[in-house]
Amino acid sequence: MPQYTPPVRDTRFVLEHVVGLDRYANVDGFAAATPDTVDAVLEEGGRFVAEVIFPLNQSGDLEGCTRHDDGSVTTPAGFKEAYQKFVESGWGTLSAPEAFGGQAMPHVVSTAFQEYLISANMAFAMYPGLAHGAIAALVVKGSPEQQAKYLPKMVSGEWGGTMNLTEPQCGTDLGLIRTKAEPQPDGSYAITGTKIFISAGEHDLTDNIIHLVLAKTPGAPDSSKGISLFVVPKVLVNDDGSLGDRNAVSCGSIEHKMGIHGNATCVMNYDGAKGWLVGEEMKGLAAMFIMMNAARLGVGLQGLAIAEIAFQNAVQYAKDRRQGRALTGPADPGEKADTLFVHPDVRRMLMEGKAWIEGLRALCLWGALQVDLEHNAGTEEERQLAGDLIGLLTPVIKGVGTDKGYEIATNAQQVYGGHGYIQEWGMEQYVRDARIAMIYEGTNGVQAMDLAGRKLAQNGGRAVQAFGKLVMEEIAAGKQDEATADFAARLEKAAGELQGATMWFLANGMKNPNNIGAGAVPYMHLVGLVAVGLMWLRMATAAAKLKAEGQGDAAFLDAKLVTARFFAERILPDAGALRRKIEGGADAVMALPPEMFAAA
């Protein structure tokens, strides 16, 4: 049976030395995030998820969700009680606005907690996770009445929330939406259509579920420009806040999926359900992107979080399981075999996991800081810089975080050998759960196009220039210090490959946009290497400095330095290959006509 220990020490190191939480005390919300408060969130929050949520992960996978004939859905045994405790303890309200009952902590702090929650039970975490997306949209786009009516109970967790985008004929291409919104005399709309793949669309955890639904009003353009966003409660809410009639929305079926069995993925049928416009008519896409950007960062975090839990268990298995002998001679001559840990390839897989996980944790938390700064930094210049950086890196955090999450979970399973393939050991669940994160909230190919085809050129390339400047400044500083000079030089080489690839896109993208499309995924991974490399440079710099000052746990700091070296020697070399693939361009990728793909 898997175990879970929240990586509190590492989170704290990142918050202190990569994010530099103490530098932002002048930013809204950060004053409240004192070291003591943050420690309490990490310690207590970590303990809560490990004790209450984690024990339901494997049983939830095994049991899954059940839809009953009346359309109601039951979550796995224990979920309802655990969710009740989650709501009572307030763990879902960390960074929500005070005006609606939240604790108004920085996003970076709640992100740290979110990682733990997802590691403990990804399927469970998605119930409050989806609600957070809906909350974000209502906070920005909802009318004061809508906010007053829905947000307090959504923030507290008493009510759930969902995002309803996908339809059978319409996934990435939201212009194809068919769901209709007919205006009614009372100012509401009658929503009719079928939405699929709705995570947490129906369940028994809350009394009400507030659906945010994309639909088209009569006469709206037949494209993504014609989409509007509506709030459609499962149960209508009376003016006094009490629950009224059941709305005409129901769960038609739940999907049988590869993983995240504990989360109900629903087909939702809207049969003239009562809904209200959120924001302006035909501006639904912009409102949707508020949910979507938050959700994408959350999905990137899922990649990290699943990698962490799978990795932790693989480390433990490698310590416990004895098989074979070290290549350098018996490590434990008194035993019949050495532990798996002596085998260099096992160690390689675990080091890859460690290097990516700690690097991605830093990137996710630093990214969350940018979200805070984008909204709350003191100057327009700071807000713009933060917005540029997180805009550029959101698809990277989502795409690279989840690709690596799957790879690390797969490697962790591999450490177990045959036992990794068997249900009871729990590792195969992590691989199955991790898989969806590469697909939903925009497939990783869509993320890559958002980066290479959209974010790169926005505002004359301002974001990628700002990112490049930051990277080169920190590399220059890193090269000055003996302890980080080798790492900085290797990162500089990778950054040079990225610069070369960016120049290649500039030179060849106009000629043929397929040159960008064909290189987009390698480019996303190249940016990911440099961004995570930047995080490792910061961690190595901090570790070397603390060591020199005789502060901190020397073994922990040494581990940071060794892992940074591993990242530089064994992971950064991919940068050159990625650039060469990008520079291969679209010709060979696009040359073959569809009918010639089948070799049969």
Add this chain to the structure above:
Amino acid sequence: MPQYTPPVRDTRFVLEHVVGLDRYANVDGFAAATPDTVDAVLEEGGRFVAEVIFPLNQSGDLEGCTRHDDGSVTTPAGFKEAYQKFVESGWGTLSAPEAFGGQAMPHVVSTAFQEYLISANMAFAMYPGLAHGAIAALVVKGSPEQQAKYLPKMVSGEWGGTMNLTEPQCGTDLGLIRTKAEPQPDGSYAITGTKIFISAGEHDLTDNIIHLVLAKTPGAPDSSKGISLFVVPKVLVNDDGSLGDRNAVSCGSIEHKMGIHGNATCVMNYDGAKGWLVGEEMKGLAAMFIMMNAARLGVGLQGLAIAEIAFQNAVQYAKDRRQGRALTGPADPGEKADTLFVHPDVRRMLMEGKAWIEGLRALCLWGALQVDLEHNAGTEEERQLAGDLIGLLTPVIKGVGTDKGYEIATNAQQVYGGHGYIQEWGMEQYVRDARIAMIYEGTNGVQAMDLAGRKLAQNGGRAVQAFGKLVMEEIAAGKQDEATADFAARLEKAAGELQGATMWFLANGMKNPNNIGAGAVPYMHLVGLVAVGLMWLRMATAAAKLKAEGQGDAAFLDAKLVTARFFAERILPDAGALRRKIEGGADAVMALPPEMFAAA
């Protein structure tokens, strides 16, 4: 619902132009493999598996196997009837020796058929597949009496067969085996112990199952040198060939696994079961490797075969599904959206699939030819060369074939977006099925060590030198022809990286064997790139020649040339990164003490 079309045209192209079947007419068995016979095997065999075996794949996954209280195991509905047809039609006997009722066709022909069978239904294919390993061991190591008693009915498929190696405490490290074999007065042995992860260990397809079991005789050394191999029939066989008493071996439970649900993975309990020594006492490891080498090639083929079926369906989905518009402007202006095929990243994933699948098919079939030549070529020199090549490449075919199989299946699932995650579309099953192939018959890390730690240095490096010579000769020839010169130059660069990595191992492996262990997996993939690259050079050369001569289907030949170019431009660049990772050596991989892996 997935579909399957056997890739007969491509198999034929490989047999003709990469394997060069007609050049070996003087080798035992090849005379019978006339073009007409081979065509009939491919056409009829392909039709048989598509019509009879494939329809049971998804239902078999859903239903799985059932163990009853009496220890008997029922396979999924339809398996028994389909297996009966499989036996009656003789598809399992293609390359088995004539003396035991086989058709004595070359191994390369039966390998072509095996690919189709596995694509159609991997879990089903494992039942005859496991028997083949047991047959191989008995053919080489069995006594004439054992051969006469067991082989005819195993070859015909009337009886099944298994390999019993693994025990709870003992996976890769066979020295840890505890199963005991006590000699009995009648010359038999009483076998007692527990074996786990026994594929096809118990089922309802055959009247008898012939288990080959590793165990230790009294006083045998407590290491892999003390292992003997025994034949242990489920039902004892009388001297007249009729079935006698049930032996004391039974299935204690079946595993709940991530995939291959249609195949029963059994815990087998031996309670003083009657067994007979196969070959010499304490030479069980050598006998086991006969099964193992055949099995490893078969598992590599599983990687290819699952990739093929997943790829075929992703191609079809990309043709059918409309979502978004081409970056270069609407491709189908009359439709509301273009097909997925217009999107460069979808095309990239499919081209990667095509390039690896066709390259691996060539490598698997060319490898099977080496198996034939190793045993049946006319001269000792030819037999030695073939044995060297297939010895070197067996871990590569297994390790790279299955790593790529999983990656391609994952990408094929990705093409489906959210639908790929849903059971009914069938794609997630391919990913789950493909995953086991990276683990069993020696994890891919074990394969890599077999290659880098064992095969590389054997006979003074004779095999890797022979392989390098072959590659460089064909590159030199390829550079002479304008049509292949660019490909050959790019392959030469990759081959140079491989040579550099090999030299680095030679220079640094003696100093510290962990330098080999830490680079073994990248090295295996580097050899895989060059080996598959060699196959593409052959295919491109043949395609260019046929085109110049005005022979063959021009579109098919063009597709070969485009795909070769894709392989060179978009896949071969990994060679440099792999070499640099290898040259990173063991230091950063091994530096961190086990207790410092957890960041918590």
